[in-house]
Amino acid sequence: MKGLKIVVLAKQVPDTRNVGKDAMKADGTVNRAVLPAIFNPEDLNALEQALRLKDKYAGTEVTLLTMGPGRAAEIIREGLYRGADNGILLSDRAFAGSDTLATSYALSCTLKKMGKIDIIIAGRQAIDGDTAQVGPQVAEKLGFPQITYAEDIVSAEKGKIVIKRRLERGIEIVEGTLPMVVTVNASAPECRPRNAKYVMKYKHARAVSEMQDASEDYTLLHNNRPYLNIGEWSVNDIETKAEELGLTGSPTKVKAIENVVFQAKEAKVLEPTDADMGELMKELIANHTIG
Amino acid sequence: MNNVFVYCEIEEGQVADVSLELLTKGRKLADDLKCELEAIVIGADLKGVEKQIMPYGVDTVWIASDKRLYPYTTLPHTAIIVKLFGDEKPQVALMGATSIGRDLGPRVSSALHSGLTADCTSLIIGDHEDKKNNKVYKDLLYQIRPAFGGNIVATIINPDCRPQMATVREGVMKKEIRSEAYKGKVKQLDVEKYVSAEDFVVKVIERHMEASKVNIKNAGIIIAGGYGVGSKENFDKLYELADVIGAEVGASRAAVDAGYAAHERQIGQTGVTVRPKLYIACGISGQIQHTAGMEESSMVIAINTDKNAPINNFADYVITGDIADVIPKMIKQYKENTK
DSSP: OOOOEEEEEEOEEEOGGGOOGGGBOTTSOBOGGGSOEEEOHHHHHHHHHHHHHHHHSTTOEEEEEEESOGGGHHHHHHHHHHTOOEEEEEOOGGGTTOOHHHHHHHHHHHHHHTOOOSEEEEESOOTTTOOOOHHHHHHHHHTOOEEEEEEEEEEEETTEEEEEEEETTEEEEEEEESSEEEEEOTTSOOOOOOOHHHHHHHTTOEEHHHHHHOSSOOHHHHHHOGGGEEEEEOGGGSOOOGGGSTTTTOSOEEEEEEEOOOOOOOOEEEOSSHHHHHHHHHHHHHTTSOO | OOOEEEEEOEETTEEOHHHHHHHHHHHHHHHHHTOOEEEEEEESSOTTTHHHHGGGTOSEEEEEEOGGGOSOOHHHHHHHHHHHHHHHOOSEEEEESSTTHHHHHHHHHHHHTOOEEOSOSEEEEEEEEETTTTEEEEEEEEEEEEETTTTEEEEEEOSSSSSEEEEEOTTSSOOOOSOTTOOOEEEEOOGGGTOOGGGGOSEEEEEEEOOOOOOOTTOSEEEEEOGGGOSHHHHHHHHHHHHHHTOEEEEOHHHHHTTSSOGGGBBSTTSBOOOOSEEEEESOOOOHHHHTTTTTOSEEEEEESOTTOGGGGGOSEEEESOHHHHHHHHHHHHHHHTO
16 A cells, blocks of 8 residues: 655744743843743644554655754754654745744645645644644645644545544544644644664754754765755745745734733731631631632 | 624534623624624524524624534635625634634635734734834734743734734633624525535544533632642542532643643633632642633632742732641631631
């Protein structure tokens, strides 16, 4: 049987879950330098679903696609360590300032250029924006159907895909046709860890921008081992309309940003003693807070 | 034309709470914009559904009823909305930030090339001056939402594209009937003119939905546990206290992730937003992602072993101590004082 052609959409994000006191600068902007950049968590769940299909259907190829600066090639390497076959970094100043719609446009133009694809899998949402928009917006631009909130891709054979979805109040089993865009929830199985064999194989994999910035010379190594070249595409490698890219192609604009500050108020401090708890209960009962 | 539209979700013949909350907000926005409020309902067997909708001050209810349209699937609902919005040109369109609205909204915005802001916590009308192009925009929708894991609050606008689309989570806006006697028009859509056979390529073959058993959103008193509760056994103590004083139990995301509580109890940016009269935070450090969902509580009691926990900044009472020790004492003292 011919394997599936799968593309996993992934994003490198600042780790907003571990934001410390120095995360915001005095002017209210985000201090990206102090936040570690990570593989967006739900995109790892998406990668796992792709790798499971690869385990199940021989000949399946898993390609990671990410858009970002040169540094974002780190997550492609991370994907290779875990079992992806190859990756493409889409990187260009022309994409700077993209909102979700302009991002989806750039990604969909890239996907069109990548040839026939059976399944596009993405995490439901990225933790730096929590919008959950890029997956469905890409699907619309490609004219593919979509299944969001996936917890398990049960099967993908004979042109059909069966998926278990996890919704707020229950589950759905749905069946659709290929090609399909799937977005995956955090409730799906965690991504497998790095495989030592792949770490050895791909530890010198680099994208062009990384090699330009690096002190080491990778030319010879990469000439001998072409699989170490992480594909890097610029706006010139895909067909786009300039007016749909970056800031110009983004209908939403940020009007204002406020830093969230804690409002300190005077609190009554109590000891964990019977006496203090007794006083607290008396007060709460007296002011009708509890009955 | 150029009105405010709200997409109404249907579950078991009932319009979802989040949709009624959006109708309430939509009515307010329509008043501010001096335009009409319109609702669209898509599903099966929708006879009489307008009776649930009009009291919220809806001037036109669009109904697309066809047995293939329930349960929800993406493509047919998208096709209907894209064509209707193309004809009616709403200036504002609102949807719930639910698994339906967050599936449908981006699809529609991508088709119409209109901006969509997810998970707004506030929507107001205001002007915008584009100094660079020396242009003034009147009466835009300010879409206000937390971003960057809740560490910043951003005001987003869509100056040029219409409709200005936004999703809002359940429980964020108030639900309020305008008038039981409010009279609007009902317009039935001829579904065949909106959808094609290819729109039904995704089929729901099994569905297990349960009415949300837990109702933390409307609870007057909430006892919420965080990662610091430490174990499922300690979490049971929260339920004991909840039983005694008549409360619901909530949880932070960390506690849900640790398996102490079910997801439906999650409070915070990725869970529900609550405004109880009393919020007892147990072993919750007070990450902004959590406090975003409880900061409007009338009174807060924080129980934490860390006397510098950020949650204490929100608290009216701070108890520095261990849950396993404090909660049983609270139960005992409550019982003694209510004898």
